[in-house]
């Protein structure tokens with residue numbers, strides 16, 4: 001069989017397709033996004049971007065009840081949104097297999113926290129698998145679906161950034177996915193199983209506990225939990241990426257490689273522990289294995305050696321192991337530390353709003369307004385960063401409006417407004433907006449409508465009129481929607497028109513009426529719109545720095561004036577508008 | 591055991607991902623086990639990015655271990671100098687002589703280091719440091735975005751081996767209508783450090 005390099009996310013999608021998953025639903029979120037994106041391109045499958053993760057999991061559960069294998073995928077924090085549904089599905093069980101792929105983000109490359117999703121398996125009482133490379137990503141999705149059907153439970157598969165976004169070889173398989181049934185099956189109307197009123201749920205909880213016992217037995221013999229014999233001096237228990245790093249750092253050690261990370265195989269762990277002198281758990285984030293192994297009464301080391309914060313790397317595992325005396329230390333560390341110190345003095349390069357981004361124009365106005373801005377998550381979050389510094393809170397998706405309303409009813413001196421993106425609004429902005437109206441609030445909400453989910457790489461959403469599988473569909477009209485909720489003070493404006501936007505903002509911020517501003521300018525990366533860069537008249541430039549305070553990367557401080565890098569510039573002309581000396585001159589042509 | 595570890599450093603949007611895909615493909619062509627790691631997503635837009643590519647008889651971790659990089663490709667001068675802990679006295683660094691100012695420099699709040707300073711930092715940690723005018727070469731050919739292929743051309747002349755394997759993978763991964771241009775970019779890179 002031929003091998004192909006695939007990212008973990010491509011492999012999850014391939015495994016789902018091969019295993020006959022017919023329905024997939026997800027909401028984008030780094031590092032999970034490409035799973036559903038890739039899955040959607042296979043023939044004969046239904047795949048959707050749902051408005052949020054809870055909806056996506058409900059859709060997958062429904063498909064499974066109807067007898068179709070299904071998959072939901074999301075980033076770690078998405079499971080918080082979907083958790084309520086996850087818990088009922090564990091009680092009801094399913095019909096066809098359901099796999100929930102969750103991608104954690106240790107070190108928070110693109111996230112607001114680094115929660116360890118393995119805790120959800122224990123919390124919601126369902127099994128979890130964790131692959132260590134793309135081949136396993138493909139296989140474990142298939143295994144998860146089989147387990148899901150054998151044990152009548154959803155199964156989670158956990159990934160992390162370094163699995164989802166790393167490419168490793170995958171066997172391309174000849175087998176075809178099983179065909180869908182010829183006749184649609186009848187839905188099984190079984191209230192005791194599917195209607196979770198207290199009386200029925202009480203009857204399901206023992207089923208859940210019994211199932212966990214059976215799964216723990218299964219874990220003892222599943223081939224994805226395997227012992228790799230080594231010297232016996234040192235025994236390492238690890239899963240996922242940590243296993244790969246530990247493999248490089250401890251070539252001599254014995255390994256218990258766990259492919260099933262919950263529930264744990266107690267007998268297997270005891271057997272392994274009894275054959276090694278020192279037992280060490282290498283695991284990123286929480287001491288999830290370590291605590292359970294301790295509870296078994298087995299002596300084990302883990303978080304006394306390796307950190308609880310941030311992602312691991314081969315070098316980190318090696319240096320921690322050397323400090324703990326598990327291996328010899330390497331030389332030249334002093335020199336490396338000195339070089340690292342020097343490199344850390346180099347100017348940092350954080351991600352920034354793109355040149356031409358409509359969010360920049362809006363945040364320019366928000367900063368000028370002096371308002372307290374309660375924000376949300378998306379590209380527009382970058383409006384918090386200096387020199388714009390115009391967002392003052394970001395927590396999780398959908399939080400900004402409720403927080404703004406809370407601040408308003410508690411009363412502060414500041415004028416306030418909430419801000420969130422169009423995709424974020426459909427995700428979790430509608431309910432808090434209803435709250436403001438219902439409870440007599442006065443908050444102004446700005447929806448930054450760039451007509452795409454930009455942050456995660458340009459996904460469609462309910463407002464774009466296009467589905468994940470590129471079908472035309474009804475677009476939800478933002479303005480009509482907020483008016484239908486009952487908002488009467490609603491304005492729509494182009495953030496590039498900074499004078500008009502300034503007036504609208506002033507009017508809304510000074511009004512006691514609850515209101516909505518839709519700031520509409522399509523993402524320039526998505527539309528690929530680019531206009532001729534303006535030219536700087538160096539004589540006229542007063543070197544005042546006002547344009548530099550837009551934080552736009554092509555604008556650069558030179559001796560006594562600014563310059564514009566024409567390769568980077570997008571030609572939006574915001575700098576032309578804010579220059580008080582008319583020293584930046586718009587150009588009609590290139 | 592044979593292994594070659596590569597690190598690519600640049601600014602989000604410079605095309606390090608296409609370049610790392612090509613480099614990984616070449617490793618497969620040459621019969622190695624290959625792994626590759628990077629971070630995707632818009633979130634890195636305009637920020638520091640790095641890609642790891644590993645060739646070897648067997649490869650476990652997709653991440654290159656610090657201190658063990660064989661070749662560092664710096665797509666941007668300042669970014670090239672950010673990874674000294676990954677280098678050793680045998681490492682070879684290829685730096686693209688091109689600067690993109692980080693925000694603090696734009697604002698006049700920090701200085702962009704002088705080329706000589708960056709060169710010294712790199713020479714302190716690496717065995718060999720080679721500078722090429724990659725973006726300029728790519729721009730002369732008509733598209734500065736081909737910098738990745740220019741860098742790989744330069745790398746290929748250091749690694750030796752068959753050019754065929756490289757060109758085959760380039761052919762697989764770049765759109766057909768840009769193939770000729772990319773072949774020229776590859777040749778320009780290869781000749782730039784001969």
Ligand SMILES: Cc1ncc(C[n+]2csc(CCOP(=O)(O)OP(=O)(O)O)c2C)c(N)n1
Pocket residue numbers: 027028029030053075077078081111112377378379380397420421422423424425448450452453454455456
């Ligand atoms: C619960 C949850 N799901 C997903 C994400 C990942 N994520 C962050 S922002 C965002 C959407 C941003 O889109 P939009 O609101 O349209 O703003 P834009 O980036 O286009 O400016 C997503 C999907 C998250 N942080 N939390």
